Amino acid sequence: MLSAIISILLTSQESNALYIPQGKNADVSLIGTQEKILPYLAGSGPYFQYQADYGIPKTAPDGCQMTHVQLVGRHGERYPSKSLGKKLFNTWYKISNYTEASSNGSVSFLSEDYTFFIQDTNNLEKLTTPENILDPINPYTGEMDAKKHAREFLASYGDLMENCTTFPVFCTSSRRVHDTAQFFIDALGDDFNATLEIISEEPSAGANTIAALNSCPAWNESTYSNVTDSYSDDYLQGISSRLNNENKGLNLTSDDAYNLFSWCAFEINVRGYSDVCNVFTPEELVHFQYYDDLTSYYQMGPGYPLIQSVGANLLNASVKLLKESDTAQQKAWMSFTHDTDIVNYMTTIGLFDNGEQLDPSGVTFVNNIYHKSWMTPQGARLYTQKYQCSNESYVRYVLNDKVIPLMSCSDGPGFSCPINEFYDYAESRMNGTNFYNDCEVQQVSNNTELTFYWDYKNTTYNATLLDQ
Numbered sequence: 496m497l498s499a500i501i502s503i504l505l506t507s508q509e510s511n512a513l514y515i516p517q518g519k520n521a522d523v524s525l526i527g528t529q530e531k532i533l534p535y536l537a538g539s540g541p542y543f544q545y546q547a548d549y550g551i552p553k554t555a556p557d558g559c560q561m562t563h564v565q566l567v568g569r570h571g572e573r574y575p576s577k578s579l580g581k582k583l584f585n586t587w588y589k590i591s592n593y594t595e596a597s598s599n600g601s602v603s604f605l606s607e608d609y610t611f612f613i614q615d616t617n618n619l620e621k622l623t624t625p626e627n628i629l630d631p632i633n634p635y636t637g638e639m640d641a642k643k644h645a646r647e648f649l650a651s652y653g654d655l656m657e658n659c660t661t662f663p664v665f666c667t668s669s670r671r672v673h674d675t676a677q678f679f680i681d682a683l684g685d686d687f688n689a690t691l692e693i694i695s696e697e698p699s700a701g702a703n704t705i706a707a708l709n710s711c712p713a714w715n716e717s718t719y720s721n722v723t724d725s726y727s728d729d730y731l732q733g734i735s736s737r738l739n740n741e742n743k744g745l746n747l748t749s750d751d752a753y754n755l756f757s758w759c760a761f762e763i764n765v766r767g768y769s770d771v772c773n774v775f776t777p778e779e780l781v782h783f784q785y786y787d788d789l790t791s792y793y794q795m796g797p798g799y800p801l802i803q804s805v806g807a808n809l810l811n812a813s814v815k816l817l818k819e820s821d822t823a824q825q826k827a828w829m830s831f832t833h834d835t836d837i838v839n840y841m842t843t844i845g846l847f848d849n850g851e852q853l854d855p856s857g858v859t860f861v862n863n864i865y866h867k868s869w870m871t872p873q874g875a876r877l878y879t880q881k882y883q884c885s886n887e888s889y890v891r892y893v894l895n896d897k898v899i900p901l902m903s904c905s906d907g908p909g910f911s912c913p914i915n916e917f918y919d920y921a922e923s924r925m926n927g928t929n930f931y932n933d934c935e936v937q938q939v940s941n942n943t944e945l946t947f948y949w950d951y952k953n954t955t956y957n958a959t960l961l962d963q
């Protein structure tokens with residue numbers, strides 16, 4: 496926690512602008528006390544490291560040398576989306592109108608001097624920055640996260656960039672994704688000339704995108720809602736009845752109870768802590784997390800076979816970069832996008848797919864390796880590492896600071912996959928997929944291939960930024 500505060504001060508000095516907005520809410524004693532619940536917040540709260548540590552250092556093993564790295568990162572901590580914001584305001588209005596009387600029990604903080612964490616609806620969809628948050632010492636802003644990440648990146652992979660100080664960084668045309676990439680670049684410092692290539696995330700981008708699901712008219716969010724809807728919402732009814740009983744006349748519904756989890760998560764991004772988080776019992780947090788795992792699994796993960804084709808768009812490009820890496824001048828590739836796209840990509844890779852369908856009839860503990868909340872918190876980062884040991888090259892993945900070995904290929908040093916076996920593995924994961932055809936992309940675009948990693952010098956990638 497202290498290190499987080501120090502890094503704020505350091506980074507601010509670095510940019511020579513220690514901007515401390517006015518605010519009455521600085522509560523040093525509460526900030527940083529809620530990190531234990533971050534893994535249960537559906538990835539809506541601040542960044543945290545992947546929760547399973549297999550004990551494998553993420554540096555190249557002894558005697559090996561890192562030769563190539565690819566980063567696919569999520570945007571940093573942010574405000575809620577516009578659609579979620581609307582729901583949160585509705586729940587807030589119910590509670591705020593009620594608490595004019597007086598409130599009791601776990602929402603009693605609301606009758607005190609509480610300010611709703613969304614003060615300006617223009618902030619919806621946006622990254623949190625020292626300028627737009629409620630508490631000047633909140634260490635969890637998306638800006639700070641991106642800058643810290645860049646410094647960690649340099650410490651780990653800076654050597655790879657020594658002969659290539661001018662390079663592109665790729666981002667989607669979502670404003671918060673763009674801003675994350677720009678803050679990342681800023682923090683790399685003056686030793687580098689990184690140019691930001693803004694790749695459209697609109698459907699018309701077709702296959703030439705980092706956000707392939709947007710270009711997939713064949714995808715239907717509701718295809719498996721028959722499965723996800725069958726998950727019991729007793730835990731939500733439990734929350735609303737508890738609060739309603741403590742506060743006669745407060746008529747919260749299950750939907751309101753569901754919204755409180757997002758309120759908790761996003762308020763931490765904005766304020767550094769959230770009293771709303773204290774409303775939940777540990778069991779309720781587990782249910783919320785598992786419901787998020789389920790919806791992700793059946794909407795954009797291994798539970799929906801079409802996703803294999805969606806993620807193949809990026810995996811195919813990644814493999815091509817790996818194959819070219821021995822002769823390419825550029826050894827470090829950085830791209831920024833949304834959580835969905837990273838989840839799709841990991842689905843095709845098969846990082847969290849043991850063939851067991853997630854069970855909607857209750858929380859699966861021991862056999863569940865699909866912890867979506869852990870995979871893509873705000874600021875999530877997936878690295879593809881390639882390193883050389885003797886004369887052999889190996890590939891492995893590092894997600895949110897932890898090495899995640901491939902289930903069927905981890906014989907190499909550091910539990911990596913020998914490169915030729917990796918190519919076979921990747922090919923088998925993409926076998927039978929055709930993103931353009933399977934997704935019926937022709938409905939929205941004639942772009943059949945992802946080309947931006949190769950033609951960015953010849954093409955102007957300056958898509959208009961979108962608040963989405």
Ligand SMILES: *[C@@H]1O[C@H](CO)[C@@H](O)[C@H](O)[C@H]1NC(C)=O
Nearest residue numbers: 585587588589590591592593
């Ligand atoms: C509650 O308060 C808000 C803002 O003051 C108002 O717009 C709304 O109509 C009130 N009533 C309900 C039921 O939300």
Ligand SMILES: *[C@@H]1O[C@H](CO)[C@@H](O)[C@H](O)[C@H]1NC(C)=O
Nearest residue numbers: 562654655656657658824826
């Ligand atoms: C940079 O160039 C030098 C001199 O050619 C070479 O020894 C070194 O390995 C190169 N570094 C990388 C990361 O390729």
Ligand SMILES: *[C@@H]1O[C@H](CO)[C@@H](O)[C@H](O)[C@H]1NC(C)=O
Nearest residue numbers: 659660661685686687688689
């Ligand atoms: C960045 O680009 C400028 C202008 O082309 C050049 O003068 C400078 O040397 C470059 N810096 C690095 C670190 O490559």
Ligand SMILES: *[C@@H]1O[C@H](CO)[C@@H](O)[C@H](O)[C@H]1NC(C)=O
Nearest residue numbers: 714715716717718719720721
């Ligand atoms: C999406 O799937 C749901 C559930 O199967 C179905 O009711 C709906 O019509 C589908 N929507 C489209 C646009 O196909």
Ligand SMILES: *[C@@H]1O[C@H](CO)[C@@H](O)[C@H](O)[C@H]1NC(C)=O
Nearest residue numbers: 717718719720721722723725
């Ligand atoms: C849910 O719908 C999908 C797609 O229509 C179907 O394949 C599956 O069997 C259904 N599952 C259940 C549990 O009803």
Ligand SMILES: *[C@@H]1O[C@H](CO)[C@@H](O)[C@H](O)[C@H]1NC(C)=O
Nearest residue numbers: 598599600737740741742743
């Ligand atoms: C406050 O909540 C407690 C526990 O549910 C309840 O016994 C009590 O009557 C409530 N007080 C008021 C003023 O509603």
Ligand SMILES: *[C@@H]1O[C@H](CO)[C@@H](O)[C@H](O)[C@H]1NC(C)=O
Nearest residue numbers: 589592593743744745746747
């Ligand atoms: C809650 O519901 C009760 C009964 O339907 C109603 O009398 C009361 O006005 C409602 N309270 C609020 C704050 O909407």
Ligand SMILES: *[C@@H]1O[C@H](CO)[C@@H](O)[C@H](O)[C@H]1NC(C)=O
Nearest residue numbers: 807808811815925928929930
């Ligand atoms: C991978 O990209 C190549 C072109 O580089 C293309 O021919 C092939 O169809 C793509 N495969 C998949 C599975 O997308």
Ligand SMILES: *[C@@H]1O[C@H](CO)[C@@H](O)[C@H](O)[C@H]1NC(C)=O
Nearest residue numbers: 919921922923924925926927
């Ligand atoms: C791809 O699938 C086909 C048909 O299932 C199979 O014959 C072929 O061996 C597979 N290729 C790879 C590289 O896995």
Ligand SMILES: *[C@@H]1O[C@H](CO)[C@@H](O)[C@H](O)[C@H]1NC(C)=O
Nearest residue numbers: 699936937938939940941942
């Ligand atoms: C694809 O190209 C054809 C021929 O140029 C054109 O008629 C069509 O509108 C294009 N489709 C899309 C989705 O852009």
Ligand SMILES: *[C@@H]1O[C@H](CO)[C@@H](O)[C@H](O)[C@H]1NC(C)=O
Nearest residue numbers: 946948949950951952953954
């Ligand atoms: C980019 O332009 C150069 C020079 O015009 C050309 O040689 C090269 O093939 C082009 N590259 C791509 C990927 O289009």
Ligand SMILES: *[C@@H]1O[C@H](CO)[C@@H](O)[C@H](O)[C@H]1NC(C)=O
Nearest residue numbers: 693954955956957958959960
């Ligand atoms: C992108 O660059 C092109 C060529 O420089 C220019 O014509 C276009 O207006 C730019 N678009 C945006 C959105 O900035």
